[in-house]
Amino acid sequence: MNNVCVYCEIEEGRIQEVSFELLTKGRSLANQLNVQLEALVIGNNLAGVEKEVSQYGVDIVYVADDPRLYPYTTLPHTVIAVELFRETQPQIVLMGATSIGRDLGPRISSSLGSGLTADCTDLQIGNYEDKKSGRKYESLLYQIRPAFGGNIVATIVNPDNRPQMATVREGVMKKEVIAATNEAEVLKIDVAKYLDDAAFAVKIIERRIESSKINLKDSSIVIAGGYGVGSKENFNLLHELAHTIGAEVGASRAAVDAGFAEKERQIGQTGITVRPKLYIACGISGQIQHIAGMQESAMVISINNDPNAPINKMADYVIHGNLENIIPKMIQYYKKNIK
Amino acid sequence: MYKIVVLAKQVPDTRNVGKDAMKADGTVNRGALPAIFNPEDLNALELALRIKDDYPGTVITLLTMGPIRAAEILREGMYRGADAGVLLTDKAFAGSDTLATSYALSKAIRKIGDFDLILAGRQAIDGDTAQVGPQVADKLGITQITYAEEIVSLTGKTIRVKRRLERGFEIVEGQLPLLITANGTAPECRPRNAKRLMKYKMATTLSERHNVSDDYLVNNNDKPYLNITEWCAKDVDSDLAQLGLGGSPTKVRQVENIVFQAKESKVLTPVDDDIDWLMQELITNHTIG
Numbered sequence: 001m002n003n004v005c006v007y008c009e010i011e012e013g014r015i016q017e018v019s020f021e022l023l024t025k026g027r028s029l030a031n032q033l034n035v036q037l038e039a040l041v042i043g044n045n046l047a048g049v050e051k052e053v054s055q056y057g058v059d060i061v062y063v064a065d066d067p068r069l070y071p072y073t074t075l076p077h078t079v080i081a082v083e084l085f086r087e088t089q090p091q092i093v094l095m096g097a098t099s100i101g102r103d104l105g106p107r108i109s110s111s112l113g114s115g116l117t118a119d120c121t122d123l124q125i126g127n128y129e130d131k132k133s134g135r136k137y138e139s140l141l142y143q144i145r146p147a148f149g150g151n152i153v154a155t156i157v158n159p160d161n162r163p164q165m166a167t168v169r170e171g172v173m174k175k176e177v178i179a180a181t182n183e184a185e186v187l188k189i190d191v192a193k194y195l196d197d198a199a200f201a202v203k204i205i206e207r208r209i210e211s212s213k214i215n216l217k218d219s220s221i222v223i224a225g226g227y228g229v230g231s232k233e234n235f236n237l238l239h240e241l242a243h244t245i246g247a248e249v250g251a252s253r254a255a256v257d258a259g260f261a262e263k264e265r266q267i268g269q270t271g272i273t274v275r276p277k278l279y280i281a282c283g284i285s286g287q288i289q290h291i292a293g294m295q296e297s298a299m300v301i302s303i304n305n306d307p308n309a310p311i312n313k314m315a316d317y318v319i320h321g322n323l324e325n326i327i328p329k330m331i332q333y334y335k336k337n338i339k
Numbered sequence: 340m341y342k343i344v345v346l347a348k349q350v351p352d353t354r355n356v357g358k359d360a361m362k363a364d365g366t367v368n369r370g371a372l373p374a375i376f377n378p379e380d381l382n383a384l385e386l387a388l389r390i391k392d393d394y395p396g397t398v399i400t401l402l403t404m405g406p407i408r409a410a411e412i413l414r415e416g417m418y419r420g421a422d423a424g425v426l427l428t429d430k431a432f433a434g435s436d437t438l439a440t441s442y443a444l445s446k447a448i449r450k451i452g453d454f455d456l457i458l459a460g461r462q463a464i465d466g467d468t469a470q471v472g473p474q475v476a477d478k479l480g481i482t483q484i485t486y487a488e489e490i491v492s493l494t495g496k497t498i499r500v501k502r503r504l505e506r507g508f509e510i511v512e513g514q515l516p517l518l519i520t521a522n523g524t525a526p527e528c529r530p531r532n533a534k535r536l537m538k539y540k541m542a543t544t545l546s547e548r549h550n551v552s553d554d555y556l557v558n559n560n561d562k563p564y565l566n567i568t569e570w571c572a573k574d575v576d577s578d579l580a581q582l583g584l585g586g587s588p589t590k591v592r593q594v595e596n597i598v599f600q601a602k603e604s605k606v607l608t609p610v611d612d613d614i615d616w617l618m619q620e621l622i623t624n625h626t627i628g
Contacts, residue, residue: 110441115589118468128592148353209507245627246627299626313599314602319607
């Protein structure tokens, strides 16, 4: 009772990265609150799934296993989660801010009359005083997220309603194996008890999911291009440099919107969060929304012909000039000096 | 033929928050931003209009919850093809989070009456939560299809929708009534229609008519289509306790400006020497190579 619960989402029989990241964060929150960490997995062919999650410090895994539960559709997952939460009464429920989490989360919160905060960039435990009523609350979940188009950061709390729910985007939290030998207790959910045919009203006719060819999140060097790169052709320079030094190519939202790079490469608040040891920003002005996705880079180089680009203020090295001149020189030096 | 309700919101244009929108103390000046029709709600309206193209006789009602000036987007919707607008406005709604908002909207939809389909944009550009659509669906006891990019087919009560997911797509089939939220990748909304603009530009809500001097008090008894329906909390039979700040489980504890850690930058020029030097630095300290 009163634990932290993470809804784990599945694709192709495997639990997704964002769920592991949230289990790690969930474990940390559960430790601070002195409660247990629960995982909820709903899908098909889930035998042994507890082995995937145990090492993240999960105490209990609730499993709902039925062929009709994968791929995800709204009602079956909602009904199972709501009925379970009515019984187990978690104080906090977390899920990924994905097309699943953002479809499921609001449904669950509406059913339970609880508050949900979407796209949180940080979660903390803290106290709160309601200025109107004077009531004081302890150990609430601070749900921290950008607001107003990403230009400010808000801290949201759910003082009275339970569970306190939050969705978090993939890559925002870091995943970490806590205890390789941990063994979570498995509790099977009786699916037939909760679901009738009406719950399966939506049928999936066709589905095509591609595994990502680009792994920006785990790249130790990222070369990102902004609107200033100017064209899809110029982006080839970034690809060449990346290929030469062993990096991956990212892009700002403006570059993606202009068609210079694929959406998968977008870094920022509505894209991916990266933490490379080196981030080379090419023709990126540095909007808040973009910086939010790369501010933890160990080293930043900014190549820009605008000396006042905001990103320059957080760069270790700033090169004033045109990337069409600069990048080829970098490639040349590297090839000459590295065997 | 079909009765469609489209949910829309008037929002400050947060997509281009330049220097003018930020006040001297670093907080956002909402008043400086133009108020627009939430972009993804326009995508939702277009999906509704395409159904009306295929099924003439379809009635599209645009519903918005907001201050009196939100009537502007109802007119905008009617210029593009919506048949009627409903403004849900009341001081009691102030401070509503998504739960309180979806409660109020669901009450208004029940008052509008029977519907076959509800369409809404995936999310608004000020709150960015994507929660109101699904929560309205829950409160109405209907299922939902989110992240919709296209309505593939609609025959009788059977609808097929293409969903755009993170790394691919899905085509799902459901039975009306249900709720659909439209992505920004769904077709762009058609522009204003000149004839409809002429017809609806004088359409107003009751509050808008009260705000104007008596000389211009328009009597619309002979042109009922110029009356934009306006409802308050009581009109839609809502429970005050579930509205506004009091009806919102989530509360804002604080709001801060985003401050990034500035660094001492070393500025280089694009001459060979400088670039060679930098590359050598990076190689020497094992950042690359």
